[in-house]
Amino acid sequence: MDLTAAGTTATALPTTAPATDPLRVAVIVASNREGRFAPVVAAWFRSRTEHRPGIETDVVDVAALDLPTALSQSPGPEDRARLAEISDRLAAADAFVVITPEYNHSYPAPLKNLIDWHFTEWQAKPVAFVSYGGVSGGLRAVEHLRQVFAELHAVSLRDGVSFHNAGALFDDEGRHRDPAGPDAAAKTLLDQLLWWGRALKGARAAHPYGT
Numbered sequence: 001m002d003l004t005a006a007g008t009t010a011t012a013l014p015t016t017a018p019a020t021d022p023l024r025v026a027v028i029v030a031s032n033r034e035g036r037f038a039p040v041v042a043a044w045f046r047s048r049t050e051h052r053p054g055i056e057t058d059v060v061d062v063a064a065l066d067l068p069t070a071l072s073q074s075p076g077p078e079d080r081a082r083l084a085e086i087s088d089r090l091a092a093a094d095a096f097v098v099i100t101p102e103y104n105h106s107y108p109a110p111l112k113n114l115i116d117w118h119f120t121e122w123q124a125k126p127v128a129f130v131s132y133g134g135v136s137g138g139l140r141a142v143e144h145l146r147q148v149f150a151e152l153h154a155v156s157l158r159d160g161v162s163f164h165n166a167g168a169l170f171d172d173e174g175r176h177r178d179p180a181g182p183d184a185a186a187k188t189l190l191d192q193l194l195w196w197g198r199a200l201k202g203a204r205a206a207h208p209y210g211t
Contacts, residue, residue: 022056023197025049026093030100030111032063037166040174041132042099045161048186054194058089062110069113083117090121095128095197096154097189100141102133107141115148122152124209126196128189129160137162153209155200157192161185 027045031038042059049057065086068079075083090096100107115122127149131138139162146156161182163169169176176182203209 021054021198021201023054023194023201024092024094025055025057025193025197026090026096027057027059028096028098028111028114029059029061029063030098031108032110033101033103033108036063036101037132038063038099038101040170041130041163041166043174044170044176044182045097045099045130045186048183049190052190055190058093060086060089060114062108062114065110065114067110067113067117071116086114087118087121090118093121093125094201095126095193096122097128097130097193098145099130100132100138100145102131102136102138102141105140106144111145112148115152119152120210122149122154124153124155124200124204126155126157126193126200128157128193130162130186130189131160132163132166134165137164137166155196157189157196159185159188159192161189 027042027049029038029042042061046057046059049055065082067082067086068075072079098111100111127145129142129145131142133139133141142160142162149156163182169178171177
């Protein structure tokens with residue numbers, strides 16, 4: 001039955017964010033280990049987003065943050081100043097991509113510290129993963145992170161990118177030696193990130209999460 005034709009005023013439904021609005025993606029580089037391989041993987045991923053329409057990236061490198069390691073409900077002035085900038089950047093993001101290695105079957109401590117200092121900044125936003133490591137390709141770290149982000153009301157994407165025995169896959173210039181498979185996986189990740197990012201951005205705009 002057409003309610004409008006029957007004389008009933010139709011209520012407009014909230015719309016999602018316009019597809020032309022850029023999705024602000026925080027790319028989180030999760031390792032601060034000396035001699036880390038993270039910059040190679042991060043540069044590879046960034047090269048896949050540079051010419052992707054509809055995405056703006058902000059690289060958040062845990063090695064550059066110097067966050068306090070003792071969590072507090074009432075951090076002092078110096079700690080608040082160190083937290084303020086990164087908190088604003090996470091809050092401004094519409095979606096996240098976490099680039100993580102696997103250390104001892106899990107993810108790095110600096111990433112957990114960054115996560116635990118924040119809560120609402122993660123809520124109702126999609127999180128994708130690019131992992132690297134030895135034979136497991138960092139996938140055990142990703143599985144742990146899925147549980148953490150679920151607790152924070154974030155939406156983890158099913159499909160990601162993983163590099164198994166990562167050090168042997170890239171040349172001295174940081175180029176992947178056989179890029180077809182990783183490029184296809186990155187495209188799938190970004191396709192899903194755009195879909196979820198736009199859908200959740202529109203939902204948050206129509207009705208703030210948790211209210």
